[in-house]
Structure formats: structure tokens, C-alpha cells
Amino acid sequence: MSYNEVYQFSIVSALMDGVASHGVPISRILAHGDHGLGTFRYMDGEMIVLDGQCYAMKHDGSVIHIADPSAVLTPFATVTRFKPTIETRAAVKGKQDFTRLLNGLFPKARNHFLVVRIDGVFAKVVVRTAGGQIRPREGMVDVCSRQTTHNFEKVKGAVVGFRCPEYIMGVNVAGDHFHFIAEDRQRGGHILEFETDGEVNVKAAQIATFHMDLPTEDDEFNEAELKLQAQGIKQVEG
Amino acid sequence: MSYNEVYQFSIVSALMDGVASHGVPISRILAHGDHGLGTFRYMDGEMIVLDGQCYAMKHDGSVIHIADPSAVLTPFATVTRFKPTIETRAAVKGKQDFTRLLNGLFPKARNHFLVVRIDGVFAKVVVRTAGGQIRPREGMVDVCSRQTTHNFEKVKGAVVGFRCPEYIMGVNVAGDHFHFIAEDRQRGGHILEFETDGEVNVKAAQIATFHMDLPTEDDEFNEAELKLQAQGIKQVEG
Numbered sequence: 001m002s003y004n005e006v007y008q009f010s011i012v013s014a015l016m017d018g019v020a021s022h023g024v025p026i027s028r029i030l031a032h033g034d035h036g037l038g039t040f041r042y043m044d045g046e047m048i049v050l051d052g053q054c055y056a057m058k059h060d061g062s063v064i065h066i067a068d069p070s071a072v073l074t075p076f077a078t079v080t081r082f083k084p085t086i087e088t089r090a091a092v093k094g095k096q097d098f099t100r101l102l103n104g105l106f107p108k109a110r111n112h113f114l115v116v117r118i119d120g121v122f123a124k125v126v127v128r129t130a131g132g133q134i135r136p137r138e139g140m141v142d143v144c145s146r147q148t149t150h151n152f153e154k155v156k157g158a159v160v161g162f163r164c165p166e167y168i169m170g171v172n173v174a175g176d177h178f179h180f181i182a183e184d185r186q187r188g189g190h191i192l193e194f195e196t197d198g199e200v201n202v203k204a205a206q207i208a209t210f211h212m213d214l215p216t217e218d219d220e221f222n223e224a225e226l227k228l229q230a231q232g233i234k235q236v237e238g
Numbered sequence: 239m240s241y242n243e244v245y246q247f248s249i250v251s252a253l254m255d256g257v258a259s260h261g262v263p264i265s266r267i268l269a270h271g272d273h274g275l276g277t278f279r280y281m282d283g284e285m286i287v288l289d290g291q292c293y294a295m296k297h298d299g300s301v302i303h304i305a306d307p308s309a310v311l312t313p314f315a316t317v318t319r320f321k322p323t324i325e326t327r328a329a330v331k332g333k334q335d336f337t338r339l340l341n342g343l344f345p346k347a348r349n350h351f352l353v354v355r356i357d358g359v360f361a362k363v364v365v366r367t368a369g370g371q372i373r374p375r376e377g378m379v380d381v382c383s384r385q386t387t388h389n390f391e392k393v394k395g396a397v398v399g400f401r402c403p404e405y406i407m408g409v410n411v412a413g414d415h416f417h418f419i420a421e422d423r424q425r426g427g428h429i430l431e432f433e434t435d436g437e438v439n440v441k442a443a444q445i446a447t448f449h450m451d452l453p454t455e456d457d458e459f460n461e462a463e464l465k466l467q468a469q470g471i472k473q474v475e476g
């Protein structure tokens with residue numbers, strides 16, 4: 001894969017239907033990209049991939065570095081080999097404000113993908129972490145009904161994320177989807193809201209190429225109905 | 239690309255919104271596959287790719303071999319490097335009957351793609367050919383309201399097609415989508431119905447890998463709303 005192409009394993013609708021018992025080794029994901037996000041088996045935690053390293057952000061607030069990516073499976077992940085084409089400094093007042101910033105930086109990306117990285121000090125970051133299924137095939141809406149949220153203040157760290165076009169909803173998450181990890185690699189999660197402490201460094205690129213591998217030899221995936229649950233995806237990934 | 243991976247350029251929702259003025263050279267499509275289907279600029283005709291050769295099936299019933307694929311553009315095409323994993327002989331009583339046959343041949347493909355080729359003598363093939371936009375951005379439903387249909391009887395030829403999973407609707411066409419070309423390469427089109435004359439040769443493979451390139455530097459594509467029009471797609475591609 002070249003730079004700035006989306007690679008994903010499985011589809012977000014499979015998580016909605018609770019398809020999370022199996023997956024592929026994270027090493028296989030990292031072979032396609034050094035920057036991205038995803039989840040782990042049984043939706044136990046939030047995945048962030050930063051500079052080619054994979055971290056698991058757990059329900060209790062702890063973060064684990066995945067030292068051996070061949071030994072850990074993921075049922076869903078999205079990555080790219082990130083090469084920023086735009087780099088700027090900006091103060092960001094929240095997710096909506098950042099959406100407007102991206103719209104301005106990429107005026108012709110309505111139907112393309114974007115990949116984003118923000119580095120700097122954040123006045124506030126609100127994250128959630130999914131705590132995992134309590135039974136096989138439990139769907140993501142139910143899993144996330146038990147999510148914990150954490151508020152970080154005055155924290156230095158990195159935001160990693162993607163914007164996906166509307167028509168990809170169900171395959172991936174339409175709109176902006178960001179994860180956060182602190183510089184000390186001790187805190188992080190799926191971003192619900194954030195605000196920067198003054199200006200931060202924003203890097204991004206527009207993407208027009210998409211690759212997807214679907215689960216094979218996976219009866220859960222084969223049997224799932226995978227109906228589009230746009231409202232549910234917005235609820236748990238928005 | 240390896241064998242039996244889907245490669246597509248653009249998305250079917252773009253055709254629905256009339257995005258068909260530009261595209262990529264067919265040579266770029268053929269670099270990703272030797273077997274597939276699509277359309278041409280302004281939706282003028284039906285494309286079939288068979289054994290690495292591309293043919294344009296026109297509104298008036300004629301068929302043109304694209305001798306120089308670098309000189310002709312397509313706004314939407316889907317191909318694979320086809321390597322059949324199943325080969326069988328069967329008598330087929332119609333599209334629905336063929337759907338059942340495929341279901342039996344691939345019991346674990348509900349959420350995967352299938353690629354198909356049928357060779358033999360057909361008692362009946364009913365095809366339509368889209369005649370092209372009469373104005374820029376004319377949507378596919380309007381274009382197909384002027385489609386012509388042709389009935390071929392006792393004709394030897396080949397069927398080329400894909401089955402796409404439900405969740406891909408809008409990106410491509412969910413369900414079965416087949417084009418036909420006669421052995422004499424003089425007739426063909428988008429299949430509305432068919433019936434074989436006794437047994438024919440059926441080759442197929444299951445696909446779990448998907449690649450997509452989106453149009454770039456294309457204001458039509460960038461400006462299109464690309465809302466899911468599932469009913470419209472079923473109407474014109476069903």
C-alpha cells in the first residue's frame with residue numbers, strides 16, 4: 001500500500017451486530033499502516049495506532065502497549081500509512097470547531113476520506129472506553145451502554161482519526177472519528193469532546209483510495225445480518 | 239492485486255447522481271482485473287470485461303471492442319483478476335433460479351462478494367442498454383427511463399457478473415448484477431432475465447478483499463450529494 005490510502009479490516013456494522021470474538025493479528029493491520037484506530041476482541045478497549053505502535057486503552061483508564069502485535073487479535077481496525085499533505089497550527093474550541101477547520105483546509109473532500117493527527121496540549125479531553133462484551137454477539141450499542149468516560153485536563157498528547165464520507169456509513173463510521181492518547185501513554189480513549197490549550201499542531205491528508213479485508217472462516221461474521229444501523233453507529237461512535 | 243479481489247472505480251451512487259462526465263482510462267481498470275462490468279462516459283452503453291478484453295454494448299444493439307483501452311474513459315467499473323474456485327454444469331431457469339444455485343454453491347458467502355462467469359447456450363437473454371445522458375449530471379434513473387431492451391433467443395455467449403453483500407449498497411449494487419455478451423461479440427447488455435438452453439458451464443469464486451479508487455480532480459464527484467438511493471439502484475440495476 002502507498003501513503004494515504006485507507007485500509008480497514010471488517011466493517012463497523014459487524015461490531016454493531018456483536019461480531020467480535022475473532023479477528024486478525026494486529027501485525028497484519030500494521031503491515032498496512034502506521035496510524036489509525038480500532039478495537040480489540042470482545043470490544044474490550046479502544047485501539048490507537050501512532051507512529052506504527054499499537055496501544056490498547058482499557059475500561060479502567062489504563063493503557064497497554066501491544067509489544068507483540070502478532071499475539072493480539074482485532075475484529076475491526078482502520079489504518080493508513082500517514083504522510084501529511086497539510087500541516088498547520090490552530091486553536092480548537094471543540095469537535096464541531098475542528099470539523100469546520102477541516103472543511104476549510106480541504107474544500108474539495110466532501111466525498112473523500114481524511115486522515116488527521118493533532119499534537120499539543122489540550123485544555124480538556126473527554127474520552128470513553130468500551131469495556132467489552134459480557135456475552136458473545138452482544139452488540140456495540142449494549143456494550144457502549146456500560147462505557148466509562150474520563151475527563152483529562154491540561155494534558156499533552158495526540159489525537160488520531162479519520163473522516164469518512166457519508167456513503168461509507170455502515171462499512172465504517174461516516175463523519176469524524178478520533179481517539180486520543182496522552183504523551184505519557186498512560187491515558188486515552190475514544191474522543192467525545194476536546195478543546196486545545198492554545199494552538200496545537202494539526203497534520204492531515206485527503207484520501208481517495210480504500211482497501212478492505214473481510215473476516216474469513218468466521219461464522220459470526222457470516223451469520224450476522226449487518227443491516228445498516230446509522231442511528232446506532234452515530235450514538236456509539238459520534 | 240491478487241486473484242479474486244474486487245477492484246472498483248468510483249461508486250454507483252455517483253452514477254445515480256449523474257456523475258459521468260469524466261473518469262479514468264479503461265487501461266487503468268484492466269490493470270486491476272480481467273473480468274467485470276461497468277459503464278462509459280455519460281453512461282453511454284454497458285461495459286463488459288471478458289478475458290481481459292473490454293467491450294462497449296451500445297443503445298442501438300451494436301457492440302464495440304475497445305481496441306485501445308488507454309483512449310476511452312469510464313466513470314464507474316468493477317473488475318477482478320478472476321480465478322474460479324468452483325466450476326460446475328447446471329441448467330438455469332432464470333435469475334432467481336441462479337441466485338438459489340449460487341446460494342447452494344457458496345453457503346458461507348452471505349457477507350462476502352461473489353464473482354461469476356457462465357458460458358453456454360441460452361434459450362433466452364433479455365438485456366437492456368443505457369443510451370446515455372441527454373444533459374450533464376442527468377441521474378441514472380432518468381437515463382435508464384430511456385433504456386432499450388433486446389431479446390436474444392438461442393444465443394451462445396457469456397455472462398459476467400458480481401454478487402455484492404447488502405451492506406455495500408450505494409458503494410456498489412447489492413445483490414446479483416450481470417452483463418451478457420454473445421460469442422460473436424455482436425450483441426449484449428445488462429441482463430434483466432435469462433434462461434439457459436440445457437446445461438451451461440458455471441465458474442465462480444468467493445471474494446473477501448475489496449479495493450476502491452475514488453475520482454480525483456472531479457468537481458462533479460466532489461459536489462454530488464451521494465445519498466443512498468437503494469430503491470433507485472434496485473430499479474435500474476436489479
